[in-house]
Amino acid sequence: MINIINKYFSGELTSEEINLFLPEISRNKNLKKEFIKTQQLVAYIDLLSMKRDEEKARERLLQFMQKV
Numbered sequence: 021m022i023n024i025i026n027k028y029f030s031g032e033l034t035s036e037e038i039n040l041f042l043p044e045i046s047r048n049k050n051l052k053k054e055f056i057k058t059q060q061l062v063a064y065i066d067l068l069s070m071k072r073d074e075e076k077a078r079e080r081l082l083q084f085m086q087k088v
Contacts, residue, residue, distance in 0.1 A: 021051050025058045 024041060027033050033041065045052050069076065 021048075022054055022058075025051075025055055028055075029058060029062050 024033070024037075028038065028041060045055050066080065
């Protein structure tokens with residue numbers, strides 16, 4: 021299952037695969053734990069990379085704000 025989580029965060033899943041995967045997270049406690057751990061790790065890595073590249077940080081913030 022960790023492979024599908026990695027594919028999700030790297031943007032390799034199709035929209036159909038995402039629609040099947042996300043509900044599974046709600047049903048499967050172990051998958052949910054792994055998903056959250058990976059999500060936190062991705063966020064931490066992004067934060068570290070933003071500290072090194074201010075322009076990239078601004079770009080990511082704008083991307084985030086557009087999604088919200």
